[in-house]
Amino acid sequence: MSYKQKSVVISLASHILVLAYFSIKLNQFYKAGPLVPSQVFRLWGVIIVLMILVNIVGNIIANIVSSVIQMARTNEVEDFVEDERDKVIELKSARNAYIVSSICVALSMLAFVLGQPALVMFNLLILSGIVGGIFEDISQLVMYRKGF
């Protein structure tokens, strides 16, 4: 597994963790009664910061651990090269993520049009970002494994 594939796996794990956190928090809000704007917007901020932090910290830890394992096993330094194939895979999966996110954003707008409160739309918007991120990571892994 290349350095890029490892970082995609870390990104996928962090997106799933953030999605789990978001779902649990949202469930708590719904059980507590009607949605409160300040709580929802605070959750937005927490989710965005979490996505960045978990990804960065996860990548740093994974790179250190895999470098140590590689050095111990083969006595060679881990290769952190990114080539044209990595870039093409990144672009193609970003396109897939944009398509999924756009559909989710349209659905959240539709929910608003159909009479749901604005806070539901905002929750669906952040959800579309996380789902798009997960789809991007899965697309990358599939393209690395199966080719394109």
Next chain:
Amino acid sequence: MEKYHITNNIRKLRFEHGEMTQKDLAEKAGVTRQTIIAMEQDKYSPSLELAFRIALIFGVPLEEVFSYEPEK
């Protein structure tokens, strides 16, 4: 329209060039070993620049490394 795909002789050429390893070829071509593996398995078609670079490494014309054939 008939579908075509790009195939290559990289594996054969590597062995004809002193059993060059995938890692050596990757380093000379400036790509990762995974990209060489993907090309050998016909899972990735390289850019024109990389294709020329690989042909140059083996010292053969481009068409001896890559061919464009109808899909079976």
